[in-house]
Amino acid sequence: MTDLDTVIVGAGFAGIGAGIRLSRLGEHSFVVLERAEAIGGTWRDNVYPGVACDIPSHLYSFSFAPKHDWSHFFARGSEIQDYLRECAREIDSRLRLGTDVLEMRWLADIERWLVRTSAGDYTCRTLVVAAGRLSEPRMPEIPGLNSFPGAAFHSSRYDHDVRLAGKRVGVVGTGASAVQLVPRVAEQAGSVVLFQRTAPYVVPRDDVEYSARDILNFRNDPEARERLRADLFWAMEAGFAERVATPGYIDALRDRARGHLEAQVSDAALREALTPDYEIGCKRVLLADDFYPALESGAVTITAALERVDGPTAIAANGAAHDLDVLVFATGFESTRPPFARRVFGRDGLSLDEAWRDGMVAYASTTVHGFPNLFVIDGPNASLGHNSAIVMIEAQIDYLLGALHDEIDVLEVSADAQAAYVADLDARAASTVWLGGGCESWYVDERSRRLTLLWPDFAYAFRDRLSEFDRAAYL
Structure with a gap:
């Protein structure tokens, strides 16, 4: 049994960032536990063809660990993973890889968390869960899938050993993964069938490669690099005006998406199949310059949602049957019901999963009543639909550090403070396209119908809200 001040669970952006900030403050009594044999989270797991970020590189990185030599405006997945590996070197001695966290339980008698793992147990005053919202792939329950004789895998578990040349691929x-991988798969496979439940809105990606001169300027002029980051942040903030259907803003975004579809797809029937029937922004707006051309080229056949599988034959909801050799599921993640919540037990043995039975809730999107000294990063209402997740993660890390600086043995947010915070978020969410846009999305809890993933306001408002630890909200 090892006793520490802090245990951090997860070594993606949130866990690595929290560890670096603790280390720079001179804290050494902490570890970062990671079940995999490498750090990186989303960017370690997602290695499908074409994987890249849809947030600008200089904004999708730590403000306290800037990188001057990004190769593109939108970084490729492997480049982000390399960046995280470089950042993690700063806390290499604190990392515990290959360590699966089996249970996290609050021990009220000693006011410590017991963290049981596959590689030994820990006790700690503060538990930071940074497991993320894109860590557990969601596989739909498809009747007959077990009868499929070919390779079948999720995009976040992409099997590069499966050769696609000449193969019939479904x-x-x-969603976001599909629009990136479909053009690349179509280049390799004999044929591709795309099973579509709902058409996405797609806007131009407009990616650019940074020149050697650009990279040199970023290296030699850190202030220019910081100005670029700030400019990118404020430019993306306009996206929230689109999500609350502000006239002019949402109209311009919708027109951009429809214009992109019309410019790239000349076939009227195909264009109709690719036209969404809900308001833009209700689901994630996707960035791609090559998705529509891949569909128009004839290399990809688009059909209805996959309904069932009978041996090698995949049957769509419209009755169309397709014989396939490979099935790739780009079907998202378990986001509103995070599996890690079933392993966390607070006061009186209550699991976090049970506490969240009506949807995820937290105060300051970070702390949960009934779970003392627990901080959840990138959890309830801490994601964005219009700006960089890293901004949100850094704000939560600042809030965590403020709480630790307070040096109170036990911190537990009051039920009243949490309820008031959640009620305020629900009121803000009511006017957004995420709830009123006429779609089903992974942003909304499927049972309570509450918006539990996204912060329903500008990113700067979240940053301001968490800029100081508010001790008065705690017992």
Whole structure:
């Protein structure tokens, strides 16, 4: 049994960032536990063809660990993973890889968390769960899938050993991963069938490669690099005005998406199949310059949602049957019901999963009543639909450090403070397209119908809200 001040669970952006900030403050009594044999989280797991970020590189990185030599405006997945590896070197001695966290339980008699793992147990005053919202792939329950004789895998578990040349490949889903991988798969496979439940809105990606001169300027002029980051942040903040359907803003975004579709798809029937029937922004707005051309080229056949599988034959909801050799599921993640919540037990043995039975809730999107000294990063209402997740993660880390600086043995947010915070978020969410846009999305809890993933306001408002630890909200 090892006793520490802080245990951090997860070594993606949130866990690595929290560890670096603790280390720079001179804290050494902490570890970062990671179940995999490498750090990186989302960017370690997602290695499908074409994987890249849809937030600008200089904004999708730590403000306290800037990188001057990003190769593109939108970084490729492998480049982000390399960046995280470089950042993690700063806390290499604190990392515990290959360590699966089995249970996290609050021990009221000693006011410590017991963290049981596959590689030994820990006790700690403060538990930071940074497991993320894109860590557990969501596989739909498809009747007959077990009868499929070919390779079948999720995009976040992409099997590069499966050779696609000449193969008949089915891709299930039309979200962010699908629009990136479909064009690349189509280049390799003999044929591709895309199973679409709902058409996405797609806008131009407009990516650019940074020149050697650009990179040199970023290296030699850190202030220019910081100005670029600030400019990118404030430019993306306009995206929230689109999500509350502000006239002019949402109209311009909708027109941009429709214009992109019309410019790239000449076939009227195909264009109709690719036209969404809900308001823009209700689901994630996707960035791609090559998705529509791949569909128009004839290399990809688009059909309805996958309904069932009978041996090598995949049957869509419209009755169309397709014989396939490979199935790739680009079907997202378990986001509103995070599996880690089933392993966390607070006061009186209550699990976090049970506490969240009506949807995830937290005060300051970070702390939960009934779970003393627990901080959840990138959890309830801490994600964004219009700006960089790293901004949100850094704000939560600042809030965590403020709480630790307070040096109170036990911190537990009051039920009243949490309820008031959640009620305020629900009121803000009511006017957004995420709840009123006429779609089903992974942002909304499927049972309570509450918006539990996204922060329903500008990113700067979240940053301001968490800029100081508010001791009065705690017992």
